[in-house]
Amino acid sequence: MTTLVVAEHDNKSLKDATAKMVTAALQLGAPVHLLVAGHDCSGAADAASRLKGVETVLVADDPLYEHILAETMAALILSLADKYDAVLAPATTGGKNYLPRVAAMLDVPQISEILKVVAPDTFERPIYAGSAVQTVQAPPGKKVITVRATAFKAAETGGAALTVGIAAGPDPGLSSFVGEELSKSERPELTSAKIVVSGGRGMQSSDSFQLLERIADRLHAAVGASRAAVDAGFVPNDYQVGQTGKVVAPELYIAVGISGAIQHLAGMKDSKVIAAINKDEEAPIFQIADYGLVADLFKAIPEMEEELKKRGY
Amino acid sequence: MKVLVPVKRVIDYNVKVRVKTDQTGVDFANVKMSMNPFDEIAVEEAIRLKEKGKASEVIAVSIGPREASETIRTALAMGADRGILVKTEGEVEPLAVAKILKAICDEEKPRLVITGKQAIDDDAGQTGQMLAALLGWPQGTFAHKLELDENTARIEREIDGGLQTVEVRLPAVMTTDLRLNEPRYASLPGIMKAKKKPIAEKTPADYGVDATPRLKVLKVSEPPKRQAGVKVKTVVELLDKLKNEAGVLG
Ligand SMILES: Cc1cc2nc3c(=O)[nH]c(=O)nc-3n(C[C@H](O)[C@H](O)[C@H](O)COP(=O)(O)OP(=O)(O)OC[C@H]3O[C@@H](n4cnc5c(N)ncnc54)[C@H](O)[C@@H]3O)c2cc1C
Ligand SMILES: Nc1ncnc2c1ncn2[C@@H]1O[C@H](COP(=O)(O)O)[C@@H](O)[C@H]1O
Numbered sequence: 001m002t003t004l005v006v007a008e009h010d011n012k013s014l015k016d017a018t019a020k021m022v023t024a025a026l027q028l029g030a031p032v033h034l035l036v037a038g039h040d041c042s043g044a045a046d047a048a049s050r051l052k053g054v055e056t057v058l059v060a061d062d063p064l065y066e067h068i069l070a071e072t073m074a075a076l077i078l079s080l081a082d083k084y085d086a087v088l089a090p091a092t093t094g095g096k097n098y099l100p101r102v103a104a105m106l107d108v109p110q111i112s113e114i115l116k117v118v119a120p121d122t123f124e125r126p127i128y129a130g131s132a133v134q135t136v137q138a139p140p141g142k143k144v145i146t147v148r149a150t151a152f153k154a155a156e157t158g159g160a161a162l163t164v165g166i167a168a169g170p171d172p173g174l175s176s177f178v179g180e181e182l183s184k185s186e187r188p189e190l191t192s193a194k195i196v197v198s199g200g201r202g203m204q205s206s207d208s209f210q211l212l213e214r215i216a217d218r219l220h221a222a223v224g225a226s227r228a229a230v231d232a233g234f235v236p237n238d239y240q241v242g243q244t245g246k247v248v249a250p251e252l253y254i255a256v257g258i259s260g261a262i263q264h265l266a267g268m269k270d271s272k273v274i275a276a277i278n279k280d281e282e283a284p285i286f287q288i289a290d291y292g293l294v295a296d297l298f299k300a301i302p303e304m305e306e307e308l309k310k311r312g313y
Numbered sequence: 314m315k316v317l318v319p320v321k322r323v324i325d326y327n328v329k330v331r332v333k334t335d336q337t338g339v340d341f342a343n344v345k346m347s348m349n350p351f352d353e354i355a356v357e358e359a360i361r362l363k364e365k366g367k368a369s370e371v372i373a374v375s376i377g378p379r380e381a382s383e384t385i386r387t388a389l390a391m392g393a394d395r396g397i398l399v400k401t402e403g404e405v406e407p408l409a410v411a412k413i414l415k416a417i418c419d420e421e422k423p424r425l426v427i428t429g430k431q432a433i434d435d436d437a438g439q440t441g442q443m444l445a446a447l448l449g450w451p452q453g454t455f456a457h458k459l460e461l462d463e464n465t466a467r468i469e470r471e472i473d474g475g476l477q478t479v480e481v482r483l484p485a486v487m488t489t490d491l492r493l494n495e496p497r498y499a500s501l502p503g504i505m506k507a508k509k510k511p512i513a514e515k516t517p518a519d520y521g522v523d524a525t526p527r528l529k530v531l532k533v534s535e536p537p538k539r540q541a542g543v544k545v546k547t548v549v550e551l552l553d554k555l556k557n558e559a560g561v562l563g
Contacts, residue, residue, distance in 0.1 A: 110439050191473075219563075
């Protein structure tokens with residue numbers, strides 16, 4: 001049969017996670033269909049049809065999906081589920097919200113946040129903040145899976161999938177969207193940036209985070225944070241990297257004033273190169289950093305800015 | 314209204330978890346166990362609803378071994394009114410937990426269930442949403458702020474792009490995120506009072522649920538280890554290395 005991948009997008013374009021999930025889906029060995037549910041989402045649907053390996057793109061373009069609610073999205077996926085053996089969604093706050101509803105209604109155990117497809121029914125996934133990796137085999141029947149996007153390469157573009165419009169699913173009428181406050185930034189998204197500069201409690205204030213932001217701008221980097229920095233109100237919640245925040249795996253991760261608690265490492269230890277600046281030479285972050293600088297960040301960061309400027313960044 | 318709070322007994326978040334050498338699981342020997350941190354936040358939120366006169370009774374439920382009664386006791390010491398322990402052996406998957414919780418909801422008829430967004434042992438993040446689906450209820454996951462009325466809950470949610478507010482009809486399930494509140498410590502009088510609060514003991518069979526795991530864990534292994542690299546002395550040396558040695562500065 002077939003695998004259904006639920007695309008993540010902003011109606012105009014696809015989020016990075018979508019192309020990466022397609023790679024995971026192809027490893028299940030069955031044809032791959034993508035579901036694009038949104039409103040005025042032809043941009044995202046077009047991009048979806050160009051992903052290599054995708055056979056069909058199902059487009060549910062309806063005001064009901066202007067803001068994705070778990071109840072409506074799960075109802076839509078369930079209305080399609082008969083035709084599929086596996087449903088994949090990203091392990092983002094989107095997929096994590098609606099997919100367990102789908103699994104429960106299908107009476108199948110969900111497999112959360114897979115890192116690897118070992119066989120079409122066997123997967124690796126992290127447990128205990130990534131302190132251990134579990135290899136699990138799904139029972140025969142439908143599979144419901146969320147995918148950790150950073151663990152897979154993006155599928156290439158250049159494909160030409162068939163695009164099919166589908167009707168909206170039912171509206172359970174249980175919930176409604178009231179509003180949102182989205183962080184606005186010209187910087188790349190945290191989960192897809194090539195370089196991430198993150199600050200922790202050591203930053204001491206939201207004002208000093210501006211030091212990091214200036215460095216990030218020179219490097220075209222995203223800015224992240226530890227939980228302590230978010231809890232202290234230095235930066236918004238969506239900056240949090242870690243076990244219970246975002247998982248990132250950039251080419252370069254620069255941790256500034258972050259001690260390196262396991263819950264933080266869970267979200268960044270798969271970065272290609274890690275650099276750490278911390279005034280405590282015993283800080284655990286140095287045990288995993290490729291390059292460690294023991295220094296006061298309030299000296300090191302302005303110096304770095306000067307130096308980057310000098311070098312033309 | 315009644316509020317139900319499921320609380321899970323997990324390895325304390327401060328413990329360095331070790332994988333057993335035979336790869337059958339992680340080592341529980343002499344390891345400190347605690348209430349899942351997100352569930353402490355859930356208990357706190359429920360108690361605050363009671364203090365504000367919005368909740369009439371707070372019921373803490375745990376599904377797990379006999380020792381999970383200690384986790385319930387912690388919730389009672391914080392201020393929950395009574396507990397239900399559903400005794401099981403071995404791992405219970407989120408779907409089975411959700412089925413047991415559904416049966417309890419059918420019996421107890423709470424207007425609100427508050428679960429953690431994620432248990433820090435299995436890192437599944439499924440139970441609350443599954444329970445909501447099985448009950449045919451709406452959900453407000455990753456809650457940052459709750460405003461509760463007679464018939465609706467307005468929930469501000471932590472999402473990848475920032476914050477989102479949804480309104481859900483009651484009864485509903487809410488799952489907690491880190492910044493919903495700061496859980497209190499149990500006071501000494503609270504701990505004394507908790508000793509007298511009732512905990513009902515049940516089994517999955519009492520609720521007609523088969524709690525046998527459906528996923529087969531083939532092995533549990535250690536993740537690839539990262540080696541510590543080198544220390545650099547200056548910012549200039551750091552940038553040089555990042556550019557010339559690591560090739561990540563463009
Ligand atoms: C359920 C749960 C979930 C969690 N989820 C996450 C998560 O997703 N992400 C996350 O990050 N954490 C998470 N945590 C929290 C985690 O356990 C740590 O508390 C947190 O990561 C610590 O943040 P920090 O390193 O910024 O602060 P600290 O541990 O306080 O470290 C601050 C560091 O800054 C250094 N410093 C201070 N001043 C300076 C200076 N002037 N110059 C240089 N260095 C300086 C210090 O030496 C220290 O190493 C979670 C915890 C729990 C219980
Ligand atoms: N065995 C259990 N007993 C009580 N509550 C549980 C149990 N397992 C999960 N939960 C609840 O469901 C939440 C999410 O767990 P999970 O889906 O396993 O990540 C937890 O924070 C608890 O509130």
